[in-house]
Amino acid sequence: TFKVSAEGDTPLGHLSDFVFQVVADHNLTFEKDFMTIVGRKAALIIDFTENSSSMDTMVSCMDVLTIIPDEATQIPEFPDMYQSIFVLLGVYPYNHILTDDEGALLAVFLENGGRVYMEGGDTWFNNEPTSVHSMFYIQGDEDGSNDASTLLGEKDTFLEGFEFSYAGENNFIDRISPLSEATLVMSNADPNYGVAVAFENEVYRTVGTSVIFGGFVDQMGSTKDAMMAEILDFFNVGYIWTGIEDRLAVVSNVSAYPNPFKENVTIELKLDESAHVSLDIFDLTGRKINTLVDQDLGSGQHSFVWDAENNQANPGIYFYSLKVGEEVLTKKLILNK
Numbered sequence: 001t002f003k004v005s006a007e008g009d010t011p012l013g014h015l016s017d018f019v020f021q022v023v024a025d026h027n028l029t030f031e032k033d034f035m036t037i038v039g040r041k042a043a044l045i046i047d048f049t050e051n052s053s054s055m056d057t058m059v060s061c062m063d064v065l066t067i068i069p070d071e072a073t074q075i076p077e078f079p080d081m082y083q084s085i086f087v088l089l090g091v092y093p094y095n096h097i098l099t100d101d102e103g104a105l106l107a108v109f110l111e112n113g114g115r116v117y118m119e120g121g122d123t124w125f126n127n128e129p130t131s132v133h134s135m136f137y138i139q140g141d142e143d144g145s146n147d148a149s150t151l152l153g154e155k156d157t158f159l160e161g162f163e164f165s166y167a168g169e170n171n172f173i174d175r176i177s178p179l180s181e182a183t184l185v186m187s188n189a190d191p192n193y194g195v196a197v198a199f200e201n202e203v204y205r206t207v208g209t210s211v212i213f214g215g216f217v218d219q220m221g222s223t224k225d226a227m228m229a230e231i232l233d234f235f236n237v238g239y240i241w242t243g244i245e246d247r248l249a250v251v252s253n254v255s256a257y258p259n260p261f262k263e264n265v266t267i268e269l270k271l272d273e274s275a276h277v278s279l280d281i282f283d284l285t286g287r288k289i290n291t292l293v294d295q296d297l298g299s300g301q302h303s304f305v306w307d308a309e310n311n312q313a314n315p316g317i318y319f320y321s322l323k324v325g326e327e328v329l330t331k332k333l334i335l336n337k
Contacts, residue, residue, distance in 0.1 A: 274299055
């Protein structure tokens with residue numbers, strides 16, 4: 001058994017080549033080349049169309065989440081250097097039809113434990129499927145009718161609570177539904193049909209959509225930044241949403257424990273003097289889940305418990321917003337299964 005270690009400043013996704021040589025008695029020799037990847041980069045976005053509006057939109061959202069994705073127009077030689085791949089196939093007449101070779105490469109990436117998001121207005125019903133299509137467990141039901149309008153996240157999924165107007169380059173998109181192993185996570189409101197399906201097993205995870213990410217129009221409480229955060233969370237890709245905390249003043253002597261948590265979390269604060277305190281819990285869409293306190297409090301130590309299990313909160317990322325006088329602090333909470 002051999003152990004290979006890297007310096008702490010080695011970039012994620014760095015390819016290291018090695019030559020393994022064995023020399024033994026009786027002039028016996030053996031030589032073998034091998035390669036290893038040091039860590040894995042968070043994300044790669046592949047725009048096969050080379051002009052999808054989703055590329056710039058996704059890069060902007062990931063920037064808010066402190067992720068710098070690599071950008072490409074084809075699958076790289078070593079896709080396993082990435083934790084997740086976002087595949088943009090576009091919509092007619094600028095859509096790309098995935099080839100069998102491209103589908104096979106993405107299928108191997110998933111079989112190796114990868115995560116793939118793939119969007120395309122025609123890839124699920126109109127185009128011939130490749131080997132990777134079946135791994136999404138998506139049923140292409142019928143061709144679209146230029147009626148994609150309001151998109152809603154499905155209840156009890158990681159996109160619950162999201163609502164977007166849709167303004168894609170083309171609203172003729174495939175109507176899709178999940179096969180038994182997958183989950184419908186987003187639908188068009190009227191007429192009602194599926195537009196996004198998620199799948200997970202012990203090896204890989206996928207999100208397949210017939211709408212394009214660049215076509216989502218932010219609404220109050222529903223933003224593309226938040227939706228991207230939910231997709232990355234589903235993919236188990238870590239991020240830091242600095243766009244929220246950096247805009248707020250800092251209040252000291254505040255802690256939340258345990259965090260991550262499974263059932264309830266305790267939030268403690270210490271006041272140097274009496275003040276009006278409000279403490280609210282929000283989900284990723286900005287929807288208020290609970291108010292733990294909203295009253296005048298005396299100086300000293302105070303603690304409050306959010307019983308997420310009693311609130312029937314789904315696993316995922318939440319935020320607590322603490323306002324003490326005119327100062328506000330917002331921090332992340334992680335509710336595990």
